Amino acid sequence: MTTRKTPAKTRKPAAKPKAAAKAKPTPKASAKPKAKAPIRKKARVNAKPEAPVVPVFDEPLASIVMPEPDLAPEPEVAAPFAPGPELAISDFVVDDDTELAVVQSDAELGNLFIAEALDHFGTIEAKLLELDERPEDTSLLNDIFRPFHTVKGNASALGIVSVERVAHKVENLLDLARSGRIQVGAEEVDLVLRGVDVLTLMINDVGHRLAGQPRKATGAEAVSLVQQVELLIAAQLEGGVSAPAPAPEPIEKDMPAVTPAGEDMPFEHDRRGATPSRRRDDMPALGGIATAIKVDTRKLDNIVDVVGELIVVQSLIAQDPALSALVDGRLARNMAQLRRLTADLQRNSMALRMVPIRQAFQKVARVVRDLSRKAGKPIDLVITGEDTELDRKMVEEITDPLMHMARNSVDHGIEPPDVREANGKPARATVSLSAYYQGSHVIIEVKDDGAGLNTQRILESARRKGLIAPDATPAPEDVHRLIFEPGFSTAAKVTEVSGRGVGMDVVRRNIESLRGRVDIRTEQGQGSTFLVRLPLTLAVLDGLLVRVGSERCVLPAAAVRESLRPKPEHVHFVQGQPRMIQVRESVLPLVSLGSVLGMGATALDPTAATVVVVEEGGSRIGLVVEELLHKQEVVVKSLGDSFASVRGVAGGAILGDGRIGLILDPHGIVTMVREGSRRAA
Amino acid sequence: MSTGTAGRFQREELVGKYLTFALGNEEYSVPVLKVREIIKIMDITAVPQVPEYVKGVVNLRGKVIPVVDLRLKFGFPAADYTERTCIIVVEVALSTGARMMGIIVDHVSEVLNVTAEEIEQTPQFGDEIQTDYMKGIAKVRGQVKILLDLDRVLGVDGTIAMPQPSAA
Numbered sequence: 040m041t042t043r044k045t046p047a048k049t050r051k052p053a054a055k056p057k058a059a060a061k062a063k064p065t066p067k068a069s070a071k072p073k074a075k076a077p078i079r080k081k082a083r084v085n086a087k088p089e090a091p092v093v094p095v096f097d098e099p100l101a102s103i104v105m106p107e108p109d110l111a112p113e114p115e116v117a118a119p120f121a122p123g124p125e126l127a128i129s130d131f132v133v134d135d136d137t138e139l140a141v142v143q144s145d146a147e148l149g150n151l152f153i154a155e156a157l158d159h160f161g162t163i164e165a166k167l168l169e170l171d172e173r174p175e176d177t178s179l180l181n182d183i184f185r186p187f188h189t190v191k192g193n194a195s196a197l198g199i200v201s202v203e204r205v206a207h208k209v210e211n212l213l214d215l216a217r218s219g220r221i222q223v224g225a226e227e228v229d230l231v232l233r234g235v236d237v238l239t240l241m242i243n244d245v246g247h248r249l250a251g252q253p254r255k256a257t258g259a260e261a262v263s264l265v266q267q268v269e270l271l272i273a274a275q276l277e278g279g280v281s282a283p284a285p286a287p288e289p290i291e292k293d294m295p296a297v298t299p300a301g302e303d304m305p306f307e308h309d310r311r312g313a314t315p316s317r318r319r320d321d322m323p324a325l326g327g328i329a330t331a332i333k334v335d336t337r338k339l340d341n342i343v344d345v346v347g348e349l350i351v352v353q354s355l356i357a358q359d360p361a362l363s364a365l366v367d368g369r370l371a372r373n374m375a376q377l378r379r380l381t382a383d384l385q386r387n388s389m390a391l392r393m394v395p396i397r398q399a400f401q402k403v404a405r406v407v408r409d410l411s412r413k414a415g416k417p418i419d420l421v422i423t424g425e426d427t428e429l430d431r432k433m434v435e436e437i438t439d440p441l442m443h444m445a446r447n448s449v450d451h452g453i454e455p456p457d458v459r460e461a462n463g464k465p466a467r468a469t470v471s472l473s474a475y476y477q478g479s480h481v482i483i484e485v486k487d488d489g490a491g492l493n494t495q496r497i498l499e500s501a502r503r504k505g506l507i508a509p510d511a512t513p514a515p516e517d518v519h520r521l522i523f524e525p526g527f528s529t530a531a532k533v534t535e536v537s538g539r540g541v542g543m544d545v546v547r548r549n550i551e552s553l554r555g556r557v558d559i560r561t562e563q564g565q566g567s568t569f570l571v572r573l574p575l576t577l578a579v580l581d582g583l584l585v586r587v588g589s590e591r592c593v594l595p596a597a598a599v600r601e602s603l604r605p606k607p608e609h610v611h612f613v614q615g616q617p618r619m620i621q622v623r624e625s626v627l628p629l630v631s632l633g634s635v636l637g638m639g640a641t642a643l644d645p646t647a648a649t650v651v652v653v654e655e656g657g658s659r660i661g662l663v664v665e666e667l668l669h670k671q672e673v674v675v676k677s678l679g680d681s682f683a684s685v686r687g688v689a690g691g692a693i694l695g696d697g698r699i700g701l702i703l704d705p706h707g708i709v710t711m712v713r714e715g716s717r718r719a720a
Numbered sequence: 721m722s723t724g725t726a727g728r729f730q731r732e733e734l735v736g737k738y739l740t741f742a743l744g745n746e747e748y749s750v751p752v753l754k755v756r757e758i759i760k761i762m763d764i765t766a767v768p769q770v771p772e773y774v775k776g777v778v779n780l781r782g783k784v785i786p787v788v789d790l791r792l793k794f795g796f797p798a799a800d801y802t803e804r805t806c807i808i809v810v811e812v813a814l815s816t817g818a819r820m821m822g823i824i825v826d827h828v829s830e831v832l833n834v835t836a837e838e839i840e841q842t843p844q845f846g847d848e849i850q851t852d853y854m855k856g857i858a859k860v861r862g863q864v865k866i867l868l869d870l871d872r873v874l875g876v877d878g879t880i881a882m883p884q885p886s887a888a
Contacts, residue, residue: 344782590766636768676784678767678777679819685769691777691784699765699779 128258131201131241131265135248141198142249152193153246154333159186160235165401167228167235168408174223183231184213190238201261202241208265209234212272221275229412230267232405237264336431339391343578346381346388347674351697353381389578392432396474396483397425399438403445403485407470410449417456417467418449424474429481430576436553437483437573440546444485444569445470447543452489452567462564464488479581479597481573488566492559494518519559523547551706553577554595554689580675580702582692584668585651587633591700592664593673593692598705600652600659602667610645617645620661622652629661630712636687636703655705660712671695675702687711734839734856738832740865741808741825744796747865748825749832749858754810754870756820758828761805778822780809787822793873799826812870823873832865834858839867 135143142149163183170179191206209231215221241257248254356362357374400422411418448470453459456466471486494515501507501521522543550557555573574580574597582593583602603622610629611619620629629645632638650661673692676699682688689704738749739758759780764787766776773792777784787807792798804827812821842854853872858865 348782638768678784681786682767693779697779698763699777699784
């Protein structure tokens with residue numbers, strides 16, 4: 040029961056798609072509509088929240104979760120068991136008129152079903168991974184069965200027969216496992232996971248079809264899944280446990296035989312220092328999520344907007360000269376109370392958007408587990424800090440990059456077991472995933488103990504591609520950063536050459552668009568660590584208010600190192616312009632913020648103005664501003680797509696007087712300065 | 721959709737209520753259903769690297785909305801803002817979805833009910849004058865009002881920034 044070497048699998052092309060499908064809307068399917076009307080009411084009850092809930096994970100995730108459909112049928116298994124004649128692709132490919140009639144008449148209902156189902160699958164997947172670790176825990180089986188049953192029931196109520204049929208088969212398997220008639224091991228977990236995959240595909244496909252897009256060929260996948268489920272059930276019921284329905288207790292006694300000891304489990308999802316009993320203590324926390332309600336994020340945004348305005352008005356009133364002229368103890372007390380309450384309200388409204396990063400980590404855990412099996416590399420996955428909260432949008436957006444990094448680690452970072460042993464490392468590799476706070480940021484680490492980056496090979500590859508000059512000898516850290524360069528990873532052979540780098544530029548871009556940063560630390564032979572640094576939320580920013588011309592701008596405080604009024608002897612001129620500033624030992628480039636941005640290039644005398652030293656991506660520059668006003672926490676607003684191509688500006692903030700101040704983007708500014716000097720050169 | 725007014729002039733579609741406003745001596749109008757509100761001219765935060773007609777952004781009760789000076793957009797000489805200068809907040813449909821946007825006009829005139837008989841197709845002026853953001857014209861009480869296609873005033877994709885930053 041150790042690492043299951045999955046036999047070479049052939050991917051069965053989704054062979055006969057629609058032709059067979061249209062041919063027969065099966066008798067079962069046509070019988071369905073009768074049952075529809077009464078049940079539909081029930082579905083509505085389930086589907087209570089009125090807001091059109093945006094599907095939580097739509098395509099991007101779905102396509103990442105299942106990029107390698109080589110989970111497809113194992114041919115040698117299919118051979119002895121001839122598929123029953125009743126199992127035709129057409130059973131799982133029902134034409135739209137038959138199965139989409141209900142959801143087509145009520146698009147909201149359809150979307151709700153999809154969103155709910157995908158939500159349930161998220162839960163199921165997480166529980167399955169736990170089950171993989173502790174197959175003896177029957178309560179997990181119940182936790183898996185229940186949401187599965189709900190999805191099946193909803194599909195049936197809505198008349199989406201293809202989904203219902205597949206779900207029904209998998210549910211059978213779960214039910215048998217629940218009643219102890221079949222034993223749960225890695226194979227069963229695998230199969231149910233695959234079931235979730237296939238159903239996710241099918242349900243997403245329902246969404247596409249509702250949107251008027253052509254259906255995808257999911258029939259073959261569905262058939263092969265159902266066949267496998269039937270095979271497994273048959274095999275287990277014949278040769279396995281003979282007692283028809285033993286009580287749940289015996290299983291727990293039986294289980295150790297199936298999965299003898301912790302270290303033999305093919306995949307260990309472990310939290311350092313967390314004992315199994317503590318893990319069960321965590322359950323209530325998970326249960327707590329069930330009491331949550333779904334709210335359209337636009338409603339949340341509206342609350343945040345209005346609360347922001349409330350704060351502005353509150354401070355306008357508090358500072359109103361007419362009011363401050365009144366000296367009245369009670370008024371002062373009430374005003375102070377009002378201020379506290381509004382501040383509290385703002386904090387709370389911001390917190391509405393915060394969710395634990397767990398959801399993203401679960402996706403990564405799944406990817407690591409699948410890849411580990413497929414590549415035959417036994418891996419321990421260590422997860423810490425999955426309760427770390429950050430903005431919901433961030434959790435959603437960071438999931439893809441994290442999965443990508445994890446995939447990179449497993450695919451290219453971790454060596455095959457024999458190589459590891461030859462190098463004196465334990466055959467089982469460790470990938471760790473952790474999240475923790477650091478100031479107003481969250482740090483997420485994806486760490487492996489694999490081979491590390493091969494500096495020399497990256498250098499060669501980069502030279503060949505012309506990313507660096509042939510004679511350049513950059514520092515190792517700079518070499519490693521090259522894997523994030525767009526040109527680096529496009530060539531097909533890159534993975535072989537560099538060991539890493541498929542689409543890492545995309546990862547970096549996605550993270551930077553979240554105002555975050557990604558770094559890599561690596562030690563040859565010891566492994567690599569991706570370090571992702573993200574702001575807690577995209578909604579609030581600690582800013583430094585500066586005046587540029589007639590406008591006030593907000594510089595993110597995190598990027599500001601210091602501010603100073605330089606002495607004349609510290610400003611150095613180039614071609615008659617103040618172009619450099621000496622700050623203690625180092626000489627930094629000096630530019631006027633207004634002229635970099637293109638906001639009226641006023642020639643400022645640095646010695647009469649203020650210089651703000653900004654550090655970004657390791658390089659520091661001095662920005663000349665008219666005035667440094669004060670520090671302020673601001674609510675970040677997007678300027679909208681209309682200003683998407685404005686560089687150096689990250690958004691807008693509503694300032695104390697209700698006006699908007701531009702939020703500057705230090706990274707963009709530093710890049711612009713660098714490009715500017717390159718153009719001049 | 722892309723060939724200006726020719727070929728897609730639908731008189732019936734254009735019938736309805738319009739808010740008319742003045743730019744210089746000319747009268748323009750936008751469908752009332754597109755208008756969210758009318759506010760007095762207020763402090764506008766300038767955004768760099770955009771065309772001159774984009775005056776910047778304002779705070780509309782917690783929402784940041786871009787503001788365009790229609791005078792400059794249509795090539796009128798710039799005028800000082802007065803007591804009567806208004807920002808009409810409109811909803812425009814861009815390729816990325818509906819957005820609120822402010823347009824600065826000299827003053828707001830009235831709400832007009834435009835009937836089918838009063839609507840005419842925008843004449844072709846030759847290549848001097850861009851007409852693709854005019855849906856048609858209405859002749860009401862002997863006066864010509866230009867019916868604006870707001871979705872096109874800002875260009876098809878709604879991006880108003882210039883491609884490259886001004887040379888620093």
